[in-house]
Structure formats: structure tokens, C-alpha cells
Amino acid sequence: MAEAVVEMKHITKCFAKVVANKDVSLVVNEGEVVALLGENGAGKSTIMKILYGLYSLDEGQILIRGKETMIKSPADAMKNGIAMIQQHFSLVPVHTATENIILGNIKGRIDLKKQNRIVKELSEQYGFDIPVDVKVGELAVGVQQKIEILKALYINANILIMDEPTAVLTPQESDLLMNFIKEYTAKGNSVVFITHKLKEVMEVADRVIVMRNGIVVNTVKKNDTNEHELAQMMVGHDIIPAERDTKLDYESLPTVLEFKNVTLQPKDSVPVIDSVSFSVHEGEIFGIAGVSGNGQDELCDVLSGIRPMTLGEILFRGKPMHNMTIRERIELGIGYVPVDRYRDAMEMDMTLSENILLKASYDKKWINKGFIRKKALDTYTKDLIKKHAVKATGPDDLARSLSGGNQQKIVLGREVDLGSNLMVFNQPTRGLDMGAVDRIHKVILEEKENKKAILLISTELTEIFGLCDRIAVMYKGKFMGIYHNGELSTAQIGLLMAGIAEGAA
Amino acid sequence: MVNFLSRVIIMSTPLLLGSLAEVYAERTGMMICAIEGIFLIGAWGGFVGTYLSGSQVLGLLLAMGCGLAMAALYGLITVYMKQQQVVTGTALQILSAGFCSFFHRVIFGVPITPLQIKTLPKLPIPLLSQIPFIGQILFTQNILTYLAYILIPLSIYVLFHTSLGLTLRSTGENPEAVDVAGINVNRVRFFTVLFAGALGGLAGSFYTVGYLGMFTTGIIGGRGWIAFAICFLGNWNPKGAVLGTLAFGLADAVSVWIQAVGRSEFFPNELIIALPYILTILLTIFRSNFNVPAKLGTPYSKEN
Numbered sequence: 001m002a003e004a005v006v007e008m009k010h011i012t013k014c015f016a017k018v019v020a021n022k023d024v025s026l027v028v029n030e031g032e033v034v035a036l037l038g039e040n041g042a043g044k045s046t047i048m049k050i051l052y053g054l055y056s057l058d059e060g061q062i063l064i065r066g067k068e069t070m071i072k073s074p075a076d077a078m079k080n081g082i083a084m085i086q087q088h089f090s091l092v093p094v095h096t097a098t099e100n101i102i103l104g105n106i107k108g109r110i111d112l113k114k115q116n117r118i119v120k121e122l123s124e125q126y127g128f129d130i131p132v133d134v135k136v137g138e139l140a141v142g143v144q145q146k147i148e149i150l151k152a153l154y155i156n157a158n159i160l161i162m163d164e165p166t167a168v169l170t171p172q173e174s175d176l177l178m179n180f181i182k183e184y185t186a187k188g189n190s191v192v193f194i195t196h197k198l199k200e201v202m203e204v205a206d207r208v209i210v211m212r213n214g215i216v217v218n219t220v221k222k223n224d225t226n227e228h229e230l231a232q233m234m235v236g237h238d239i240i241p242a243e244r245d246t247k248l249d250y251e252s253l254p255t256v257l258e259f260k261n262v263t264l265q266p267k268d269s270v271p272v273i274d275s276v277s278f279s280v281h282e283g284e285i286f287g288i289a290g291v292s293g294n295g296q297d298e299l300c301d302v303l304s305g306i307r308p309m310t311l312g313e314i315l316f317r318g319k320p321m322h323n324m325t326i327r328e329r330i331e332l333g334i335g336y337v338p339v340d341r342y343r344d345a346m347e348m349d350m351t352l353s354e355n356i357l358l359k360a361s362y363d364k365k366w367i368n369k370g371f372i373r374k375k376a377l378d379t380y381t382k383d384l385i386k387k388h389a390v391k392a393t394g395p396d397d398l399a400r401s402l403s404g405g406n407q408q409k410i411v412l413g414r415e416v417d418l419g420s421n422l423m424v425f426n427q428p429t430r431g432l433d434m435g436a437v438d439r440i441h442k443v444i445l446e447e448k449e450n451k452k453a454i455l456l457i458s459t460e461l462t463e464i465f466g467l468c469d470r471i472a473v474m475y476k477g478k479f480m481g482i483y484h485n486g487e488l489s490t491a492q493i494g495l496l497m498a499g500i501a502e503g504a505a
Numbered sequence: 506m507v508n509f510l511s512r513v514i515i516m517s518t519p520l521l522l523g524s525l526a527e528v529y530a531e532r533t534g535m536m537i538c539a540i541e542g543i544f545l546i547g548a549w550g551g552f553v554g555t556y557l558s559g560s561q562v563l564g565l566l567l568a569m570g571c572g573l574a575m576a577a578l579y580g581l582i583t584v585y586m587k588q589q590q591v592v593t594g595t596a597l598q599i600l601s602a603g604f605c606s607f608f609h610r611v612i613f614g615v616p617i618t619p620l621q622i623k624t625l626p627k628l629p630i631p632l633l634s635q636i637p638f639i640g641q642i643l644f645t646q647n648i649l650t651y652l653a654y655i656l657i658p659l660s661i662y663v664l665f666h667t668s669l670g671l672t673l674r675s676t677g678e679n680p681e682a683v684d685v686a687g688i689n690v691n692r693v694r695f696f697t698v699l700f701a702g703a704l705g706g707l708a709g710s711f712y713t714v715g716y717l718g719m720f721t722t723g724i725i726g727g728r729g730w731i732a733f734a735i736c737f738l739g740n741w742n743p744k745g746a747v748l749g750t751l752a753f754g755l756a757d758a759v760s761v762w763i764q765a766v767g768r769s770e771f772f773p774n775e776l777i778i779a780l781p782y783i784l785t786i787l788l789t790i791f792r793s794n795f796n797v798p799a800k801l802g803t804p805y806s807k808e809n
Contacts, residue, residue: 054684054807075687090682092675093799103675104686106668151686 002029011060020046035205039433043214052084053077083152084161093137142173161192171494198227242442250284256453262312274477280453287468288457295477335419339426353395384413405436475499510642517754518650522708523732524746526701534677534800538594541729542601546571547709549605552720572706580698587804606722624718660743677798680805734785756780
């Protein structure tokens with residue numbers, strides 16, 4: 001039996017009145033990969049942030065190598081050999097890799113040449129080929145993650161916590177990461193791997209700790225369990241995924257949306273959308289896969305009318321729509337679920353009813369001689385809450401008081417009703433838990449059955465493969481190709497997402 | 506000509522000290538929006554300290570103390586209570602103006618002729634001051650100007666070649682990264698604000714102790730804001746701050762000169778006085794690639 005390097009005993013942590021962790025106990029052994037599995041809000045990041053000293057604990061104790069240890073700040077954690085890679089990388093974009101790695105770990109004068117050499121040598125030990133003197137912000141996400149790992153290696157950490165490390169990676173980059181984890185733990189180091197992806201758990205973990213609603217519900221050896229069982233533990237009940245109707249012959253149905261050589265090129269910069277052409281038929285789910293930040297958000301901006309495009313044409317049922325105002329586009333029956341609902345879809349400090357009103361505030365349905373028809377609005381909101389199983393007490397709840405998944409259901413409900421012809425989803429399930437994801441997938445498939453044209457942008461390959469009829473892969477503003485679902489393997493799409501075109505051959 | 510250029514250096518000194526204070530603070534994400542108020546209270550503190558104790562050293566120390574106290578209040582409100590920097594700074598500036606004029610009257614009443622103190626002596630540096638032309642301009646100045654000379658290379662060294670500088674710069678760009686690296690973000694910010702306050706107070710005292718030898722409530726006349734603007738124009742870099750400062754020092758000196766020679770019938774004096782301000786606006790508009798610290802003006806708090 002390997003020695004326990006970390007023991008967390010009876011940890012409780014509250015934020016204001018919300019209990020984030022309740023009586024959580026867990027052990028990490030030497031040389032072991034522990035997967036911390038759970039849905040959003042299950043408390044898995046919180047418990048690890050406590051171990052790393054970012055949050056203070058309210059109750060409980062932490063033992064490092066058998067000795068009770070007070071961890072009050074990340075500095076204490078690092079002294080004990082603990083490093084943590086945050087879900088959103090904590091890198092300074094305008095500084096170089098070396099500057100990021102030595103931050104906080106160096107005193108006095110900085111001999112940058114010498115430090116560059118040290119970092120270079122360190123990175124070569126693990127086969128990481130990183131440019132040490134390029135600004136981090138100019139590097140790909142996969143490389144940034146390597147820099148984060150090097151930060152841990154630089155301080156000789158032997159307990160490495162990774163918070164959802166694969167969320168931003170291509171499948172190939174994920175494989176490299178998994179290899180690193182195996183190599184790293186083979187040397188007697190330990191890894192805590194926070195995730196909600198079952199596949200990764202099965203691939204890399206030795207032991208799985210499942211969390212739900214702030215408590216540990218189960219701890220199992222990987223070899224004694226399977227994906228299905230883990231999913232049940234994580235969600236608390238069974239989930240039967242929705243089935244796509246593959247029989248519908250959408251290609252014989254009319255085209256709703258057509259992009260013709262659409263280009264968006266900001267001043268003095270390379271195009272962020274580069275001559276993109278595609279069409280979406282009624283009853284079709286057209287998927288755009290790709291690592292986020294490759295022009296998908298801009299494509300939505302251009303489509304919804306937030307940004308004017310530079311070149312090309314956008315046709316709606318054969319008629320140009322690219323010169324229309326946003327309101328005219330909404331009136332065409334285009335529903336849009338944007339990627340960042342906090343920024344683009346909701347007012348967090350307004351009620352659910354008001355949020356419903358938000359996008360069609362001029363509509364006769366809601367307005368009577370300049371006054372809001374509160375009753376009609378509230379009734380509608382109540383129905384929507386019921387229909388989409390939103391966990392809310394009523395239409396007067398503040399949007400802020402809902403969980404992310406429930407907020408998204410409200411947005412979804414509103415947009416689905418507005419978008420009678422075309423629905424645009426930009427990463428509709430990003431950051432949501434399995435229950436909400438499942439609900440949203442079912443809604444998307446329902447809309448397909450209602451013969452709406454659907455554009456689905458996603459970074460999750462399971463979502464792309466599970467829902468889409470046709471798939472385009474976007475890389476640096478270009479489409480790497482358009483394929484029927486089934487033509488591409490995960491490996492092939494991974495290569496396309498990394499911009500390597502031969503992958504399709 | 507020598508006199509005129511020497512005056513440029515004089516007028517530049519407080520602006521440089523002030524803008525360096527801003528550079529340090531803004532690199533950590535803290536705009537010192539109270540800089541005008543800190544200049545004023547520094548000028549006042551310098552005057553009061555010198556007048557009452559008869560010692561210029563004590564006067565300068567009091568100036569730094571006043572600046573530090575003002576900055577501590579500013580830091581407390583903006584760093585720890587996470588309030589809006591611009592609003593807080595503006596409020597503190599008003600507080601400073603009221604404080605200075607009130608206590609000035611409490612201490613000195615309303616004298617018929619303005620009270621005078623001795624200004625800092627010119628200290629010609631041996632050998633260097635003998636260099637023709639340049640020696641007179643650059644090396645026959647008072648101690649604060651020499652301090653400014655030293656601070657320029659020192660600031661470049663500290664900001665770009667030491668771990669402290671790396672921490673300061675990182676704090677303004679991505680405080681999360683600094684936090685995760687085991688450094689207390691708010692402490693870094695607060696202490697930088699304190700340092701900037703002391704430096705700003707010293708800069709303010711230049712107008713009383715270093716130059717005019719008297720105090721009026723309008724003595725700063727927006728020069729704190731100019732130091733603030735110079736930090737922007739200088740791209741948050743000590744080198745840029747030097748260039749910006751010289752431009753404003755020049756304009757300031759020109760306006761003083763025109764007033765002195767009384768040529769205002771040919772050239773409206775008001776325009777000259779307004780020149781530095783107009784210059785600020787023009788330079789701000791026409792400067793393109795700004796290198797703003799990404800989290801400038803944003804309070805840091807961990808999620809939840």
C-alpha cells in the first residue's frame with residue numbers, strides 16, 4: 001500500500017449561505033492518479049482550492065504526509081510540494097513563458113538568460129518543446145497548458161492538481177497530456193485530476209472520487225467500475241441520451257441559411273472569418289466543431305448582426321440578409337443562444353419575466369400602448385419554467401439566483417420560441433452539468449423534428465457526433481471541410497481541429 | 506537660454522516624480538486617481554513642516570507622510586473595500602483641497618502678505634556642474650531633481666530586471682496568476698499605492714519647498730492630473746515618462762517665461778497656460794498603440 005501524501009478530513013466550506021463542501025474527506029496516495037469526478041457545482045474545484053490555499057476552510061483538517069498542516073495561501077501549498085493548474089489558466093499573456101514560470105519563485109535580480117536556459121532544460125526533460133521567450137498570449141492553448149505544467153515542475157511539486165485540464169485541448173493534445181500524467185506519476189508523484197468527462201477518468205485514473213452537491217458520494221477503484229456506473233453516481237439518477245432522427249431527408253427540404261464566402265477581417269489584422277461558405281436546410285443540424293477561439297464567436301456575431309462582415313453574402317431563404325438590422329433578423333425568426341449568456345443573453349439583476357421580454361420588448365405580444373402586459377408575460381414565463389423544468393420559484397426570481405443550467409434553459413426557451421425558422425446555438429452546454437446538457441440536447445433534437453434549420457457550434461466532440469447531420473471543422477477562421485456525420489473519426493476530426501488537412505484523407 | 510532650459514528641468518521634476526509614482530502603481534492595476542490631491546497635500550505638508558520646524562528635511566518628510574496618509578486612505582477604499590478608483594480618487598481630491606485650505610487657515614489665519622519659506626538650495630555637483638552649458642542646466646539643481654535623476658534608471662531596473670518588478674507588472678496584467686503563485690495581490694497593490702503616495706507627496710512639496718517658497722490652495726493647478734496623463738502617454742514605462750515629462754516641463758516653462766517677460770500683448774498668456782493641458786488632450790488622442798495593464802482599475806477578489 002502506497003503512502004498517503006494528502007489526507008483531507010471532514011472539510012466543510014461555505015460561501016455566504018451556500019455550502020460548497022460538507023464534511024468532505026479524501027486521501028491521495030503516492031504515485032497515484034485520483035480523478036475527482038462530479039458535475040458543475042459539486043464542489044470539486046472548491047475542495048482542491050482549499051488544498052491549494054486559495055480558499056480557507058471553515059472546518060476540518062489537512063494532513064500532508066501524515067503531518068497536520070495549515071495551508072493558508074498558495075505559498076504554503078507550494079512549500080508542501082502542491083501545485084495547481086486552474087481551469088482558466090493563470091498566465092500573464094504579455095509576459096514570456098519564463099517570466100510566467102519564475103513569477104513568485106525568484107528573489108532579487110533576474111538573470112533572464114540563465115532562467116530561460118533553466119526553463120528550456122526543464123521543458124526538454126519532459127519532451128515539451130516550448131518557446132521560452134515568446135509572449136504567452138501568442139501561443140496556442142495547448143502550449144499554454146505546458147507552461148502551466150512547467151510552473152509546477154519548476155517548483156518541484158510532487159502533488160499536481162489539474163482542474164478540467166482537457167476542456168480546451170484537441171484530442172491529440174489530450175493524449176499528450178495523459179502521457180505526461182502517466183510519466184509524471186511513474187516517478188512517484190501524485191495527480192488529482194478534476195473532471196466531469198467519464199472517458200478521461202477511465203483512461204487515466206487509478207481511483208475515482210465522485211462528488212455530488214458538495215459531498216463525496218463514492219470512492220471506487222477504476223478497475224472496479226465502468227462509465228455507466230460512474231455517470232449514475234455523478235448525476236444521482238440514470239440518464240438516457242436522446243436519439244437523433246437519422247431518417248429525415250433534410251437535403252430535399254428548402255435551404256434556410258446560406259453563407260457565401262463570408263469574410264471578416266478587422267483592420268490591420270488577419271481575417272478572423274476567412275471565406276466561409278455553407279448552407280443549412282430545414283430539419284438539419286449543421287455542426288461547427290473546433291477549438292474555441294477559431295472564429296466561431298465572430299461567425300455568430302456576423303450572423304446575428306452584431307458585427308458587420310467585410311466580404312461575402314448571407315442569404316436567408318434565398319434573400320440577402322447581411323444588411324439587415326439585428327431587429328429585422330430577429331423578426332425573420334432567427335433564435336440565437338450565444339456562448340456567453342452573462343454578456344449576451346441575460347440581465348442577471350433582472351427577473352426571469354424581464355429577461356423573457358428583453359429580446360422582443362417591442363412585440364405587441366408583450367406591450368400594450370407602451371405598457372408592459374405583465375400578466376401575459378408572467379403566464380408565459382410560468383409556462384416556460386414548467387415546460388423546460390427550470391428550477392425556479394416563479395417569474396419574479398432574479399436571473400442571478402438561478403444555477404447556470406437553469407439560466408440557460410430560460411434563454412433556450414425564449415430563443416426557441418423566437419426562432420421559428422432558424423436556431424443558432426453557440427456552445428449551448430458549455431459549463432453545464434449532465435442533467436442540463438441532456439435537457440438541452442433534447443430541445444435541440446425536438447427543434448430538428450419541428451423542421452427548423454439549426455446551426456450548432458460546439459467544442460465538445462460528443463455533442464457534435466451525437467447531434468449533427470453535417471459537420472464543419474473551423475480552424476483559424478477557415479472551414480477545414482464539411483463532412484456528413486459518420487465520415488470522420490475522432491482522430492481525424494482532432495487533426496482537422498489542429499489545422500492539419502490530411503486528417504480527412 | 507540656459508536659464509530657460511534650467512527652468513524646464515525644474516518644472517519637470519515634480520511631474521516626473523508624480524508620473525513615476527503612477528507608473529509603479531498602474532503597473533499593479535491601481536490608478537492613483539487621487540494624485541492631484543496627493544500633490545496638493547504634499548505641497549501643503551512640505552510648506553507647513555518647513556515653516557513650523559524651520560527644517561526643510563522635516564518639511565519634505567511631512568510631505569511624504571501626508572501623501573502616504575492620503576494614499577493609505579485611497580488604498581484602503583479601493584484595494585480592500587474594492588470601490589471604484591476614479592470616484593474614490595475624485596472624492597479624495599476634493600477632501601484634500603478642503604483639508605488643506607481649512608487647516609492652512611486654522612494654523613496661519615489669513616495673513617496679509619503670503620507666508621514665505623526658504624526654498625531648497627541649488628546644489629551644484631562638483632565637476633559635472635563645470636561642464637559648459639549642460640552643467641548649468643542639469644547639474645545645478647536641488648536635491649529633489651537629483652532624486653528624480655536617480656529614480657529613472659532605478660525604476661527601469663526595478664520594474665524590468667528584478668523579481669519585485671515582475672510581481673508588480675504581473676499584478677496589473679493578471680492578478681489571478683500572482684495569487685496562484687503564492688503572492689498576496691492586495692498587499693502588493695496596497696504597498697505600491699503607499700509608495701506612490703509618498704513619492705507623490707514629495708512631488709507636490711516641490712512646488713512649495715523646492716520652488717515657490719509659499720503655499721496657495723491653487724498651487725498644483727491640475728499638474729497632478731498631468732502626471733497622471735504622462736503615465737498614460739509614456740506607455741507605463743519610466744522612459745516614456747521622461748519624454749512626456751520633458752514635453753510638459755517645456756510647456757510649463759514657456760508659460761512662466763512668457764508671463765515673466767510680459768509679452769502677453771503679442772501672445773495671449775492664457776493660451777500658454779493652457780498649453781500643457783491642450784498638449785495632454787492632443788497627445789492622448791493621437792497616441793495609438795497603448796500598452797494598458799490589462800486589469801488597470803479592476804479590484805481583485807477571488808471568485809465567490
